[in-house]
Amino acid sequence: MGVDEVIRRLASTISVSAAVAGLCSVIPGVALAVPVSQANTTIFGPRVYVFDPTMPAADITGVANSVFTKLESAEFSTERYALLFKPGSYSVNFNVGYYTHVAGLGQSPDDVTINGGVNVNADWDNGNATRNFWRALENYSVVPANGQTQIAVSQAAPLRRLHIKGDLHLFDFDSNWNAGWASGGFLADSVVDGQVVPASQQQWLSRNSKWASWNNGVWNMVFVGVNNAPTGQFPNPPYTVIDRTPIIREKPYLYVNSAGQYAVFVPALQTNTQGVSWANGPTPGQALSIDQFYIARPETASAASINSALSQGKHLLFTPGVYQLNDTLRVNNANTVVLGIGLPTLIQTSGQPTISVADVDGVKIAGLLLEAGTVNSPSILEVGPAGSSKDHSANPTFLYDLTVRTGGAFAGRNDVGIKINSHHVVGDQLWLWRADHGAGAAWSTNPTKNGLVVNGNNVTIYGLFNEHHNEYQTVWNGNGGRVYFYQSEIPYDVPNQGSWMSKNGTVNGFASYKVADTVTTHEAWGLGVYSYFRDAAVKSENAIEAPNVQGVKFHNMTTIWLNGVAGSEITHVINGLGGRVYANSPAEAMRQTLNEYSGTGTNPPTGDTQAPTVPGSLKVASSTSTQVSLSWTASTDNVGVAAYDIYRSGSLVGSSTTTSYTDSGLAASTAYSYTVKARDAAGNASAASNTVSVTTPPGGSTGTALPRTGWTATSSPTSGEPASALLDGSMSTRWTTGAPMANGQSLTVDMQSAKTFTKIVMDSTGSDSDYARGYQVFVSSDGANWGSAIATGTGTGPVITVTFTARTARYIRVVQTGTNSSWWSMREFNVYN
Numbered sequence: 001m002g003v004d005e006v007i008r009r010l011a012s013t014i015s016v017s018a019a020v021a022g023l024c025s026v027i028p029g030v031a032l033a034v035p036v037s038q039a040n041t042t043i044f045g046p047r048v049y050v051f052d053p054t055m056p057a058a059d060i061t062g063v064a065n066s067v068f069t070k071l072e073s074a075e076f077s078t079e080r081y082a083l084l085f086k087p088g089s090y091s092v093n094f095n096v097g098y099y100t101h102v103a104g105l106g107q108s109p110d111d112v113t114i115n116g117g118v119n120v121n122a123d124w125d126n127g128n129a130t131r132n133f134w135r136a137l138e139n140y141s142v143v144p145a146n147g148q149t150q151i152a153v154s155q156a157a158p159l160r161r162l163h164i165k166g167d168l169h170l171f172d173f174d175s176n177w178n179a180g181w182a183s184g185g186f187l188a189d190s191v192v193d194g195q196v197v198p199a200s201q202q203q204w205l206s207r208n209s210k211w212a213s214w215n216n217g218v219w220n221m222v223f224v225g226v227n228n229a230p231t232g233q234f235p236n237p238p239y240t241v242i243d244r245t246p247i248i249r250e251k252p253y254l255y256v257n258s259a260g261q262y263a264v265f266v267p268a269l270q271t272n273t274q275g276v277s278w279a280n281g282p283t284p285g286q287a288l289s290i291d292q293f294y295i296a297r298p299e300t301a302s303a304a305s306i307n308s309a310l311s312q313g314k315h316l317l318f319t320p321g322v323y324q325l326n327d328t329l330r331v332n333n334a335n336t337v338v339l340g341i342g343l344p345t346l347i348q349t350s351g352q353p354t355i356s357v358a359d360v361d362g363v364k365i366a367g368l369l370l371e372a373g374t375v376n377s378p379s380i381l382e383v384g385p386a387g388s389s390k391d392h393s394a395n396p397t398f399l400y401d402l403t404v405r406t407g408g409a410f411a412g413r414n415d416v417g418i419k420i421n422s423h424h425v426v427g428d429q430l431w432l433w434r435a436d437h438g439a440g441a442a443w444s445t446n447p448t449k450n451g452l453v454v455n456g457n458n459v460t461i462y463g464l465f466n467e468h469h470n471e472y473q474t475v476w477n478g479n480g481g482r483v484y485f486y487q488s489e490i491p492y493d494v495p496n497q498g499s500w501m502s503k504n505g506t507v508n509g510f511a512s513y514k515v516a517d518t519v520t521t522h523e524a525w526g527l528g529v530y531s532y533f534r535d536a537a538v539k540s541e542n543a544i545e546a547p548n549v550q551g552v553k554f555h556n557m558t559t560i561w562l563n564g565v566a567g568s569e570i571t572h573v574i575n576g577l578g579g580r581v582y583a584n585s586p587a588e589a590m591r592q593t594l595n596e597y598s599g600t601g602t603n604p605p606t607g608d609t610q611a612p613t614v615p616g617s618l619k620v621a622s623s624t625s626t627q628v629s630l631s632w633t634a635s636t637d638n639v640g641v642a643a644y645d646i647y648r649s650g651s652l653v654g655s656s657t658t659t660s661y662t663d664s665g666l667a668a669s670t671a672y673s674y675t676v677k678a679r680d681a682a683g684n685a686s687a688a689s690n691t692v693s694v695t696t697p698p699g700g701s702t703g704t705a706l707p708r709t710g711w712t713a714t715s716s717p718t719s720g721e722p723a724s725a726l727l728d729g730s731m732s733t734r735w736t737t738g739a740p741m742a743n744g745q746s747l748t749v750d751m752q753s754a755k756t757f758t759k760i761v762m763d764s765t766g767s768d769s770d771y772a773r774g775y776q777v778f779v780s781s782d783g784a785n786w787g788s789a790i791a792t793g794t795g796t797g798p799v800i801t802v803t804f805t806a807r808t809a810r811y812i813r814v815v816q817t818g819t820n821s822s823w824w825s826m827r828e829f830n831v832y833n
Helices: 003-011 014-024 057-071 303-311 723-727
Strands: 048-051 081-085 088-090 093-095 100-104 112-119 135-144 148-150 159-164 167-169 186-188 191-197 203-207 210-214 220-224 239-242 245-248 253-256 262-267 270-273 285-289 293-296 315-318 322-325 329-331 337-340 345-348 355-357 364-371 377-383 398-406 414-420 426-434 450-454 460-467 474-476 481-489 513-515 522-533 539-545 552-564 569-574 591-598 616-623 628-633 641-648 651-656 660-663 671-680 692-695 712-716 735-741 746-763 775-780 791-793 799-816 820-826 828-832
Touching: 057 081, 057 093, 057 100, 112 148, 135 148, 135 253, 186 426, 203 460, 203 481, 220 481, 220 522, 239 522, 245 426, 245 460, 262 337, 293 303, 303 315, 303 329, 355 364, 364 377, 377 398, 398 414, 414 426, 426 450, 450 460, 474 481, 481 513, 513 522, 522 539, 522 569, 539 552, 552 569, 569 591, 616 671, 616 692, 616 791, 628 671, 641 660, 651 660, 660 671, 712 723, 712 735, 723 735, 723 746, 723 828, 746 820, 791 799
Parallel strands: 048 081, 081 100, 088 112, 093 112, 100 135, 112 135, 135 159, 148 167, 159 186, 159 191, 167 191, 186 203, 191 210, 203 220, 220 239, 293 315, 315 337, 322 345, 329 355, 337 364, 345 364, 355 377, 364 398, 377 414, 398 426, 414 450, 426 460, 450 474, 460 481, 474 513, 481 522, 513 539, 522 552, 539 569
Antiparallel strands: 245 270, 253 262, 262 285, 552 591, 616 628, 628 660, 641 651, 641 671, 671 692, 712 746, 735 820, 746 799, 746 828, 775 791, 775 799
């Protein structure tokens, strides 16, 4: 049932409401009830619903649920909606789908209270929220009925000015109660009274917010100017904490003033801030009355009418819908506000920039989806003309919650997404996306060279998401640039290596993040670059390229091999430093990290001829029938050790940027020998370390499972899925800790009498991500004295087989030594003799 049908069915209640209103009109102090049919009859048009607290809660919920039903899985729909709540209290509970903007119309978040829930789930994709894009939640408080708010989102789903009076979960579960992936996200100017649980969120940026506690991280979590930021050393946990936000003006927002009139509030410029802007009262700033705005509606607005309004000094407010524009929108006046509600989408049809901004002070552009048209545009958004030179430090231009999309809905094309020529521009949550799926998503069908090109000086960006462009994702030519959080998937669809070579065909691939050789100052914090070379065995030499000068610094970087054709890889993290990522296992083949890069002003590749010292004390840390874990002591170098190369029986098998490595895929009962060499960024290699030899234990295919009648099992921690499920012979039940994996969790099995055994098998099939990331196995005859571990290792899949020399004992204990956002769980636990 569509929204219009909901309104028609509710219309039959209007006569009753009118009768009640007539009665109330003669009873002093009783507010008149407003029928929900009036919610979309405002100056903002039929796709904006303005709810009043006197409207029946069931009717408000009905409208919101009808919008959700339309848009729950409609990833490339042309429908757009804004659901706005006037100040007051509401008892409603609904979910938010694509292209839906939910916002309070108070001056502060606590002016609107929702008792019940406003949630985002990923049920439509079995708990996988990696495509939960294009929605927005802001400027209200929520008292969740069950104590927690679920907002399982990824890119282009900003959360702003929220007060969540409970816990906040940033993920969803699949049908087997595994935490489904999410690839977000952004939280700003918000308070969470309880705990924030990212669980399987791969990355997240939180700015100027506060919570009681933060639970975990996966690959890249950045915190800027927040209260009670979590502690820990990158990369494990993957936290980057910047104490203060250097410069910010919170995003402008629509509200209802004390006279009951619509207005747009423009928060004040602030520096060196921590926490929310409304902690001590309303956010400081300036109100603009709605009559200063040209209210654009897609059925009536054109490029000509919009430009006419801009030339008269009007601000712009875009209402929900899709706008076809045959000319550039020219923002030439200082301090102009361009604000979208309901994810309005602007499409350029004539091959020009969609929006151009003059080299003026204080422009604010917020809440728009800028879609590349079918005629190629040189850029989609251009801030300042080429050669811009004015100083805007006292009143910068701000860009908030902008998506630039090329392909997905249809085959669009452009050269650059956003080009910033002016100085002192600030970005706050930008997603520049060349579609990897949807209509027109193919290497030559939706081409775009770069997502972002920065030519201006002193540009700052919080939350830069930039993905899949054909060449460099980000090109930074200006000095003084700062980026706080960077997330980038390089293109999936490169057809072959020859089609993807940089530097005049001499270097494999294009770096995601390219700082020009002429730049002398640049700094970035918390960067993640991911690869999924879906169509060919393609290599990218570096995730990040930057000049080796003293003013260039990068902090906390990671590369991830998500998936791809065998032989594909990101070879280095930055400038030849950091190991390669090329497979899903072992762990270091999937993820590499570097904590710091600081330019030195020297050029190691041509000026460094000194090799690192020899790695020391190589030893076998543990072994199973299929893998061997090695460790050694660190080498030193006059410039710096870039990586360690591991050789098995004289052949290179892998590299590591740490002093450990796990060699997997080995044969049982087989002898192997290993050496390690250190190398620096110039390619100088040390001599080989000492040689260690090891014979893997017997394989997991031999032996007989012991009968488990009468056996019992206990665990720490416990959950509603008890350890007894491990011994019931059913793969439809499971045991779980009910909490993310953490060092020290344990599982103990009592076999009731002494048994002789050589192997255990821990089977998590059906909860495939819940295997122990690290483990130690202990045995005991009395359940009190355990001695040393008889086996240690690292899990690499849902079935973990651990073999060892024959042991006789009554009790077996497995201790978790790894960490992961997934819960530790198993379906069955078997012991073999």
